[in-house]
Amino acid sequence: MLNIYYHPMSFPSLGPVFTAEAIGASYNKTVVDLLNQEQKSPEYLAISPYGKVPALTDGDFKMAESAAIMRYMARREKSDIYPSDIKAQAEIDQWMDYVNHHIRSAVGRVQFNRVVAPMMGVRADETSIKVGLKFLENNLPVLEARLSDAAFLCGDALTLADLALVAALEPVKMAKIDMTPYPTLTAWLTARRGETFYTNIHTHFGAEMGQ
Template structure:
């Protein structure tokens, strides 16, 4: 198993984190994003979208961090993806939330603020605060995002929220979120967040 990865990417970190949590090993292949390696023909042959992460397992590439989490859970760690139809729908909803609202809010704020990329920092931070508030409220009376145990929903949403301060957002007003961060960090196999 190979993971095509960039160390500072929160989406790549999701996959590394989940591999650690489920005790799976993967050869990590560094993709030099600043040098444009993801747009070169040899990488595009693996993922025509030109994005990381990409997991290659049994000679089959799986692109997109959310899709990779689903694949890994179904193939190697089914307890992380509930079988109940309603709970599966809730997990899918959080995966979509991670790819949309979390990406447009805390993740975009981090990229603009930390990496000095062009973009609307104030708009991303405003969306980021909405995301932090929503997830904090959701966690007010539950331990995990879906059901009574951690799932890939938690893995998908966690990274960019935990790194929100790198986008100029404060986490102090969100005690339920901070308690959830601590629960995730206490899981066996947890890997530290990437820091610049």
């Protein structure tokens, strides 16, 4: 049985959970109590050697890293969201990495400094927020153009790249990131949030935390 270790406020955690739902895998979810540093406990370090969420166990097999877990689950179930053709895989890999390097990390900078830092009593780094917003200003138009040309990032069907994008954009409202310059992307995101892979998990990001 697949067991996903995650935290509802860790948006990289959501990619594996969305994937498990999208492919109809039978799985369990275990919340790792990040607020109490459970991710650094010996028990958890035996699963994820560097103490981060998400992680996955599949019987005795253990692994970490959001995109790697998503690929593993899709391959295990031989799902069409990650087809076996190497060029199709290459295109999906490209857009997953693009989303994680250029979108998720930038959203993370803004989210951390505007939402998490105040919760932790840490001073927000305004330069990091500016860099994050600049990254998004440079990169969100790429996605706006891409989704104006096709229904999904890699053509006419949902793939792992789309699930990675939905996860990466989860905190935009909470982090007060202005999405109005990107109407196609915004409509696309709203549509994805109406699909069962999303509605089976929550109504909106932060719902489990009462945010």
